[in-house]
Amino acid sequence: MTLSLSSVVTKYGAVRALNGVDLSVPDGTLTAVLGANGAGKTTLLRTISGLVAPSSGSITFDGTEITGLPADRIARMGLGHVPEHGGVIRELTVRENLRLGGLWCRNPAFDEVLDLFPPLTDKLGRQASTLSGGERQMLAIGRALMGKPRVLLLDEPSLGLAPLVTAAIMRVLRDLRDRTGLTVLLVEQNARSALSVAERAYVLALGAVALDGSAESISVEALHEAYLGVN
Numbered sequence: 639m640t641l642s643l644s645s646v647v648t649k650y651g652a653v654r655a656l657n658g659v660d661l662s663v664p665d666g667t668l669t670a671v672l673g674a675n676g677a678g679k680t681t682l683l684r685t686i687s688g689l690v691a692p693s694s695g696s697i698t699f700d701g702t703e704i705t706g707l708p709a710d711r712i713a714r715m716g717l718g719h720v721p722e723h724g725g726v727i728r729e730l731t732v733r734e735n736l737r738l739g740g741l742w743c744r745n746p747a748f749d750e751v752l753d754l755f756p757p758l759t760d761k762l763g764r765q766a767s768t769l770s771g772g773e774r775q776m777l778a779i780g781r782a783l784m785g786k787p788r789v790l791l792l793d794e795p796s797l798g799l800a801p802l803v804t805a806a807i808m809r810v811l812r813d814l815r816d817r818t819g820l821t822v823l824l825v826e827q828n829a830r831s832a833l834s835v836a837e838r839a840y841v842l843a844l845g846a847v848a849l850d851g852s853a854e855s856i857s858v859e860a861l862h863e864a865y866l867g868v869n
């Protein structure tokens with residue numbers, strides 16, 4: 639098991655954003671995390687990558703306890719994080735953004751990233767602010783891949799993108815898993831897209847796992863129930 643969470647609680651003041659989450663992501667799989675607004679999906683990823691500290695519970699990565707470690711340590715262990723909206727630096731060029739992602743890596747995956755996202759190749763000298771939404775998301779994923787992570791956490795990569803662009807991004811994620819064995823934890827509001835590429839899915843409601851199982855086993859009815867918190 640690459641990534642494993644046990645009884646994780648994360649609070650913002652009095653708000654329990656995660657309220658005892660148990661979740662595991664097997665090596666080389668694509669696992670989706672679905673749920674309504676405010677269910678705790680972003681907090682889950684931020685807690686795993688060390689951007690917020692859980693108040694209790696345990697997180698292990700390849701058997702090593704990473705709970706409470708600083709985010710840069712966790713990133714260097716091989717955990718990449720693509721935040722909501724991508725987090726690219728708009729004032730920097732595409733090349734500069736990519737370089738930032740590989741700063742601490744001796745042999746960054748520059749050529750591999752350009753192979754994966756051909757539209758970025760002829761825009762390397764352009765400011766990131768001039769990219770389309772889809773290209774910016776490709777840059778955000780590419781930047782995270784520069785450091786050759788073994789696990790990639792993605793926070794709503796489909797946000798604001800046209801269905802065709804979303805489908806292309808999902809295909810890239812699936813190909814990466816199939817070709818390189820990358821382990822992916824994909825947070826999505828777009829349940830249909832995420833379930834089309836994931837093997838397993840977890841549905842969060844009010845900071846806890848309301849439903850989990852193989853992607854095929856998650857029905858639309860069960861999703862609705864879990865989103866409404868009535869199951």
Ligand code: ATP
Binds near residue numbers: 654655677680
């Ligand atoms: P969305 O899909 O809208 O991004 P989400 O499932 O990612 O939602 P989170 O952003 O993790 O949910 O938020 C979970 C809960 O924690 C919500 O009630 C939210 O209001 C609260 N919360 C999130 N960030 C903070 C913060 N920095 N300070 C206080 N409360 C927060």
